[in-house]
Amino acid sequence: MSVPASTDKDIVTLIGAGLAGTLMAILLAQRGHKVRLYERLPDMRREIIPAGRSINLALAARGIRGLEIAGVMEKVLPLLIPMPGRLLHAVDGTLTFVPYGQREHEVIYSISRPGLNRILLDAAEEAGVEIHFRHGAVDADFRLDCVLMRNEATGAGYELPLRRVIAADGAGSPLRRALVENLQANCSEDLLEHAYKELTLPPDAHGGHRIHKNALHIWPRGGFMLIALPNLNGSFTVTLFLPQTGPESFETLRDLDSVQAFFDQHFPDIAELMPGLAREFLQHPTGVMGTIRCDRWTLDDRLLLIGDAAHAITPFHGQGMNCAFEDCRELDLLLQQHSNWSDAFAAFEHTRRPNTDAIADMAIENYQEMRDTVRHPKFQLQKALSLELERRFPDRFVPRYSMVMFHDEIPYSVAFERGRIQEAILAELTHSAASLDQIDFAAASALIQAKLPPI
Numbered sequence: 050m051s052v053p054a055s056t057d058k059d060i061v062t063l064i065g066a067g068l069a070g071t072l073m074a075i076l077l078a079q080r081g082h083k084v085r086l087y088e089r090l091p092d093m094r095r096e097i098i099p100a101g102r103s104i105n106l107a108l109a110a111r112g113i114r115g116l117e118i119a120g121v122m123e124k125v126l127p128l129l130i131p132m133p134g135r136l137l138h139a140v141d142g143t144l145t146f147v148p149y150g151q152r153e154h155e156v157i158y159s160i161s162r163p164g165l166n167r168i169l170l171d172a173a174e175e176a177g178v179e180i181h182f183r184h185g186a187v188d189a190d191f192r193l194d195c196v197l198m199r200n201e202a203t204g205a206g207y208e209l210p211l212r213r214v215i216a217a218d219g220a221g222s223p224l225r226r227a228l229v230e231n232l233q234a235n236c237s238e239d240l241l242e243h244a245y246k247e248l249t250l251p252p253d254a255h256g257g258h259r260i261h262k263n264a265l266h267i268w269p270r271g272g273f274m275l276i277a278l279p280n281l282n283g284s285f286t287v288t289l290f291l292p293q294t295g296p297e298s299f300e301t302l303r304d305l306d307s308v309q310a311f312f313d314q315h316f317p318d319i320a321e322l323m324p325g326l327a328r329e330f331l332q333h334p335t336g337v338m339g340t341i342r343c344d345r346w347t348l349d350d351r352l353l354l355i356g357d358a359a360h361a362i363t364p365f366h367g368q369g370m371n372c373a374f375e376d377c378r379e380l381d382l383l384l385q386q387h388s389n390w391s392d393a394f395a396a397f398e399h400t401r402r403p404n405t406d407a408i409a410d411m412a413i414e415n416y417q418e419m420r421d422t423v424r425h426p427k428f429q430l431q432k433a434l435s436l437e438l439e440r441r442f443p444d445r446f447v448p449r450y451s452m453v454m455f456h457d458e459i460p461y462s463v464a465f466e467r468g469r470i471q472e473a474i475l476a477e478l479t480h481s482a483a484s485l486d487q488i489d490f491a492a493a494s495a496l497i498q499a500k501l502p503p504i
Contacts, residue, residue: 062087063085063086064185064186064214064218065218066090067088067217071166071170071172072116073355074176075176076381077384080385085180087180088182088185089218094171098163104163105161106160106165108157108160108371109157110371118378119169121168121172131156133150134147134265135264135419136266137267137269138267142317157265159265185198185218186218187206189211189227190208195209196214213350215353216354224354232348235344237341240337243293245336246330246335247286248326249286249287250323258279259322260285266285270315274289293335297311342409346394346398360372363409363416366415367454375404380397403460404462405461407465408453411464411468442497449465474493
């Protein structure tokens with residue numbers, strides 16, 4: 050039995066018309082629910098909104114599946130740039146390509162955040178969702194069962210019923226804060242000591258890409274790194290991840306000369322392609338990153354947090370959007386399986402939390418890998434061995450990265466636990482080896498058969 054479709058008296062309220070909020074609104078409307086979606090910002094399809102987060106993202110299997118269920122993937126396809134692997138840039142200019150997988154479909158895609166959001170907004174309206182821009186939630190009153198709203202155009206406050214409210218209003222969610230402050234929910238916000246700044250590698254004179262188009266570029270430098278994702282207009286979005294304080298940090302890059310000298314020293318190959326680099330660096334904001342864990346996402350059938358509002362993660366596994374889209378897919382499925390909203394909301398929190406905890410941990414671990422570990426020969430060997438073991442034992446050994454990015458049927462928590470086991474196997478097999486031909490594959494077979502049950 051599924052949750053019955055809503056009548057006018059049983060409206061589903063979505064707070065936040067970002068990626069997760071719009072996708073969730075589409076899925077609910079397609080199930081016959083009457084949905085009203087509120088967004089604090091103006092309509093990005095009609096007004097220019099200053100960028101607050103990355104303008105492009107990495108789309109992978111979990112996100113693709115959600116878009117397919119919503120019926121919008123065909124419209125999304127023209128926005129995609131395939132990236133089958135990482136292209137590592139050494140300080141001396143040496144390039145090393147590291148594939149993400151070994152099958153044709155095992156690629157991730159660079160996609161424009163605003164471009165995708167516009168498609169989802171159009172699809173939501175086509176599905177019958179009422180969208181109210183410049184209306185944002187500011188708090189919740191759990192005694193009076195209402196969401197306190199504000200019309201951003203007039204400053205006027207008003208109330209909405211706190212019933213079947215789904216908050217997709219981001220990492221700074223006022224409704225999560227209300228749960229913490231009024232219902233004693235425990236919430237941790239662990240900010241990284243590293244921050245980020247976005248820059249632009251412009252296209253060449255003919256509108257083409259100045260560096261290889263079909264790759265996620267990484268300049269790993271141990272304690273920090275630079276990455277670049279391609280855009281359709283020939284540019285790249287370049288992001289520097291750097292400590293906030295210390296000898297080489299954002300606090301030391303305060304003027305044109307210090308910025309230019311830093312990039313010339315650590316990223317000379319790309320610095321020469323970005324003539325406005327230092328000025329853009331000083332003009333653009335520095336963003337913070339962190340992990341949010343909250344022990345309560347629900348309040349019976351009145352409120353549910355999804356996406357970053359419930360479990361914001363760092364960007365280093367490219368799963369923030371994909372995880373949020375998987376939230377939408379899981380909630381849509383649970384609403385079909387349960388006869389009331391309260392049970393569906395509770396089941397969502399219970400089943401989803403182990404997976405969001407797992408991807409949060411894996412994202413942090415991936416930062417260490419991207420900025421440092423990828424540079425080392427042992428990592429390259431273990432990566433090659435990992436792919437070889439997958440070829441030999443496809444039902445038992447799947448690289449953790451592949452489980453996360455290409456296998457949406459494998460929960461994050463399973464990928465995390467199997468990944469730990471596989472990491473130990475790889476370490477044991479490569480302990481005394483310098484190349485694949487020195488690997489004892491008989492020992493590999495015995496380890497895998499003993500420690501990894503079939504997936």
